[in-house]
Amino acid sequence: MKIINKIISIMMIIFLFLIVLLSNLQYLAFDKNFYIHEFNKYGIEDVTGMHSSQLNKVVARIQDYLFGKVDSLQLNAVIDGQNQKVFNERELEHMKDVRELFKNGFLIRNIMIFLYILTALFLYIKKEDIFNYTYRGMLFVVLFLIVAVAVVSLDFNRWFVYFHLLFFNNNLWELDVTRDRLIQMLPEGFFSDISYLTMRNSVIVYIIIGFVSYLIKGKDHDKIGLN
Template sequence: MRSLNNIIAISITILLSICIILTNLQFVAFNNDFYQREFEKYKVENTTGMDINQLKKTAVRIQDYLSYKVDNLQTDTVIYEKKTKLFNDRELKHMEDVRILFKKGFFLRNISVAAIFLLILLMYFINKRLLYNLFNSLFTGMLWMLCIVVVGVIIISLNFNMWFTYFHLYFFNNNLWQFDVARDKLIQMLPEGFFSDAVYLAAKNSIITFGFILAILYFVKRKLLKPD
């Protein structure tokens, strides 16, 4: 039974960590206020020739596309007072790949949530004492995961560009993600600084979430699930 408890505790720790990280990444990716702050921070109006209202509309369009609310990312816009199509074929094809990646992330997060509840129910029906041991082990596991996330953020911050490149090389099997900042509007709107800020904000929120869950686990195992 002890080995079963350890296996389930490790499984839930990994699944819960996936849920936390992916949920916080999703929160940033679909946060209009974040986009507006980044547009202002990196002076995207000057870079793209688009006014802030057009940029905000485009940000909403990107979010709707990634969440499968619309099927076509392309949109008309006014750049330096000239009406034109916003994205070129290379940008559109890359965003198709990004959309698929988001879909996989949504699926993984949802499956992880379902698996966590099933595993907890399994332990509850097997033996309540095992459930107490599970929460005790889970507290330790989540504490370790919190440390791993903190260390990971520190390592990434030392050379974000390198890890950003590794991310694209691993998740995309083409070079469509390599843009020309002088020509391609997507990279002008969303420069590398946008993504580094997004990662750090998601990481900060994830660390806060880990701390909140650790507090809940401590309360549950101390107050509600004392062994008989």
């Protein structure tokens, strides 16, 4: 039974790890202020020929599309002084795949929340020290993410390509920066930044969870034992 409890505790930590990571990614992906910061950082107005108001309009459309609020990504915007369609067919097809990826990400995160609650309840019923498991698990998770960030930072482009090869079964993601506005608006640096911030924010949350668990561990277990 102890072995089963250990396995369940590892599963609980994995579920918590994914919940925090996917939640932080979702937060940044739908944070308009993050996009504004990135546009200023990479001079996207000059690259695309779109004023900030038009870029914000496009970002709002992208976010609504990924969240499933609208069925079509296409829209018109003023580009280089002319009102025209923003995206070409290749970009629209690629974004269909991206929306499916986000949809699956939302689903996985919600399933992880449900499974985390189940595993935590199981361990609680078995009178296991959930907070001790969580504390030790967060130590491992933080160490793992620090190493992962260090490795990916050495050659982000390589891992960026690996990501696309893993999650997409076509080459629609291979866009041309000279003509495709999607990659002009969201260059590789944008994805490097969102990856780093997702990891950084997640590490902060894991440290907080680990610290609180360290303060509580043993106490709740003793209380259960007295009962």
